[in-house]
Amino acid sequence: MKKRQKIKEKIFSLLSIAGFLACWWLITDVFQLANTSLFPSPVTVFETFVDKLTNANPDGNILGVHILNSLLVVGIGYFAGTLLGIPFGIALGWYKKFEMTVRPLFDIIRTIPPIAWIPIFILWLGIGLIAKSAIVFLTVFIAAALNAYTGITSINPVHMWAGQTMGASNWQLLWKIGIPTAVPMICTGLKIGFNTAWTSLVGAELLGATEGLGYMIQMARVYCRADLVIVGMLTIGVIGLVLSIILDYLEIILTKGRY
Amino acid sequence: MKKRKTNIQWERLIYGGAAILLFLVIWQILVKPGSAKFATPLEVGEFILQHITTKVGPCTIWGHAGWSLSRVGVGYILAAAAGIVLALLMSQSKVCNIILHPLFDLLRPIPPIAWVPLAILWFGIFEKAKYFIIFIGAFVPFVMNTYTGAVRVDKKLIDAALMLGTPPRTIFFRVVFPAIVPQIFAGAQVALTNAWMTVIGAEMARATEGVGWMILKGMENADMAQIVSGMAVIGVTGFLIAALMRWLEKHLIKWNVRER
Numbered sequence: 001m002k003k004r005q006k007i008k009e010k011i012f013s014l015l016s017i018a019g020f021l022a023c024w025w026l027i028t029d030v031f032q033l034a035n036t037s038l039f040p041s042p043v044t045v046f047e048t049f050v051d052k053l054t055n056a057n058p059d060g061n062i063l064g065v066h067i068l069n070s071l072l073v074v075g076i077g078y079f080a081g082t083l084l085g086i087p088f089g090i091a092l093g094w095y096k097k098f099e100m101t102v103r104p105l106f107d108i109i110r111t112i113p114p115i116a117w118i119p120i121f122i123l124w125l126g127i128g129l130i131a132k133s134a135i136v137f138l139t140v141f142i143a144a145a146l147n148a149y150t151g152i153t154s155i156n157p158v159h160m161w162a163g164q165t166m167g168a169s170n171w172q173l174l175w176k177i178g179i180p181t182a183v184p185m186i187c188t189g190l191k192i193g194f195n196t197a198w199t200s201l202v203g204a205e206l207l208g209a210t211e212g213l214g215y216m217i218q219m220a221r222v223y224c225r226a227d228l229v230i231v232g233m234l235t236i237g238v239i240g241l242v243l244s245i246i247l248d249y250l251e252i253i254l255t256k257g258r259y
Numbered sequence: 260m261k262k263r264k265t266n267i268q269w270e271r272l273i274y275g276g277a278a279i280l281l282f283l284v285i286w287q288i289l290v291k292p293g294s295a296k297f298a299t300p301l302e303v304g305e306f307i308l309q310h311i312t313t314k315v316g317p318c319t320i321w322g323h324a325g326w327s328l329s330r331v332g333v334g335y336i337l338a339a340a341a342g343i344v345l346a347l348l349m350s351q352s353k354v355c356n357i358i359l360h361p362l363f364d365l366l367r368p369i370p371p372i373a374w375v376p377l378a379i380l381w382f383g384i385f386e387k388a389k390y391f392i393i394f395i396g397a398f399v400p401f402v403m404n405t406y407t408g409a410v411r412v413d414k415k416l417i418d419a420a421l422m423l424g425t426p427p428r429t430i431f432f433r434v435v436f437p438a439i440v441p442q443i444f445a446g447a448q449v450a451l452t453n454a455w456m457t458v459i460g461a462e463m464a465r466a467t468e469g470v471g472w473m474i475l476k477g478m479e480n481a482d483m484a485q486i487v488s489g490m491a492v493i494g495v496t497g498f499l500i501a502a503l504m505r506w507l508e509k510h511l512i513k514w515n516v517r518e519r
Binding site: 009012013014016017019020038039097100101102103104105108111112113114115116117118119120122123124198199202203206207214217218220221224226229230232233234236237238240241244 | 270271274275276277278279282296357358359360361362365366367368369370371372373374375376377379380381455456459460463464471474475477478481483486487489490491493494495497498
C-alpha cells in the first residue's frame with residue numbers, strides 16, 4: 001500500500017514538472033507572450049545545452065571543460081579543507097588550552113561570509129586556480145572545523161568517565177571515544193561544507209575566472225545569451241545536487257550502526 | 260565555586276586576547292606600510308576611522324552599510340511573506356503540495372548567486388535585480404523551515420482541538436500556526452544569514468554602492484586596507500543583525516524555548 005502511494009507521488013511529481021515545462025513552452029514558443037531573447041523556451045534551452053557540449057562559443061570552452069574545471073577547483077579546495085579542518089576542529093574540542101587561545105581568532109574569521117574573502121584572495125593570488133581553490137578551502141575548513149568541534153564537545157561525559165576508570169590514556173580516549181562520537185557531526189559538516197563551498201565557487205567564478213560554470217554564465221550574460229545562462233544555472237544546480245546526494249550516501253556508510 | 264568560574268573566564272580572556280594581539284603584531288611586522296597589495300592592521304584601522312566621515316566612492320562606510328542593509332530588508336521581507344505563504348499552502352493542501360513541491364525542489368539546488376546573471380539580464384543593473392537575488396536567497400530557508408514545521412505539528416494537539424469541537428479554521432490559527440512560529444524563526448535566521456551573504460555577492464557582481472561594491476573596488480584599486488575594512492564591516496554587521504534576530508526571537512515567542 002505504502003509503496004503504491006510512493007510510486008503515485010513520484011508520478012505526480014513528474015507530471016507536475018512536465019506541466020510546468022509545458023506551460024513554459026506555451027508561454028514562449030506557442031503564444032509568444034514573452035521576449036524570447038530574455039525568456040527562452042525550454043526547447044531553446046535544450047538545444048543550447050546540446051550545442052554547448054561541442055561548441056566553444058562564446059566563452060572559449062565547451063560545457064564539459066567548464067564542468068571539469070569547476071569540479072577540479074571544488075575537489076582540491078574540499079579535499080584540503082576537510083583534511084586540515086577536521087583535525088583542527090577535533091583539536092579545538094579536545095584540548096582546552098588550544099581552544100581558549102585559538103577560538104576567538106577562529107570566531108572572528110568565521111563571522112566574515114566566505115564570499116567576502118573573494119576580493120582579497122583575488123588581489124593576492126590572481127584569478128586562476130589557486131585563488132578559487134583557496135576560497136573553497138577556507139569555506140570548507142570553517143565548516144568542517146566547526147562541526148568537528150561540535151561533535152567532540154557533544155561527547156557523553158559518562159563515556160569519558162568509563163574510559164578513564166578503565167585506565168585509558170588521553171590518546172586512547174580521543175581515538176576510541178572522542179572521534180567516533182564526533183563522526184556524525186563531522187559528516188554533517190562535510191555536507192554543509194560542500195553546499196557552501198559550491199556556492200562560494202560559483203561566486204568566485206562569477207568575479208574572477210577564465211573557465212568554470214560561473215564564468216560561463218557570466219560570459220553568457222555579457223553576450224545576452226539568456227538560454228546559455230539558464231543552461232549554466234541548471235547544470236550548476238544538477239551537479240551540486242548529485243554531489244550532495246553522494247555525500248548523503250557517504251554519511252550513511254560512515255555512520256552505520258549509530259543511533 | 261564562583262571563584263573557579265571567574266578564574267576560567269579570566270583565563271579565556273588572557274589566552275584569547277594574547278593570541279589576537281600576537282596575530283596583529285606579526286601581521287604588522289610582516290608587512291611594510293605603504294606597500295602595494297598589503298596593508299598593516301594600523302593602516303586598516305586608519306582607513307575605517309577616516310571613512311566614517313569621509314566618503315569611499317559615493318558614500319561613507321555607514322552609507323554603504325545602509326545601502327546593503329536596505330537591499331536585504333526589501334528582499335528579505337518579500338521572501339518572508341511569499342515563503343511562509345507558499346509553505347503553509349503546501350503543507351495544508353495536498354493538491355498544492357503535489358504541484359508546487361517538485362518545482363521548488365527543482366529550483367532549490369541552484370545557489371542564489373547563480374541567479375545573478377539572469378537577474379541582471381531580466382531586471383537590469385539597478386536595484387530590482389538585487390532585490391530579486393536576495394529574495395531567492397532568503398526564500399528557500401523560509402519555505403523549507405515553515406513547511407517542515409507545519410508538517411510536524413504534533414498530531415495530538417490537532418486531535419485534541421478537533422475533539423473539543425473546534426472548527427478547522429480556528430484550528431489553523433490557534434493551534435497549527437502558533438506551533439509553527441518557532442520553526443519559522445529558525446528559518447528566518449538562516450534566511451537572514453543567507454540574505455546577507457547573497458547581497459554581498461550581488462553587489463560584487465554589479466553595483467555602484469554598498470559594502471560588496473566597496474570591497475570589490477578595493478580589489479580593483481589594489482587597496483587592501485579598503486578590502487579588509489569592508490570585510491570587517493561585513494562581519495560586524497552580519498553579526499549584529501543575527502544577534503538582533505535572536506533577541507527578537509527570545510522576546511516574541513516567550514511561550515516556547517527552542518532547543519539551540
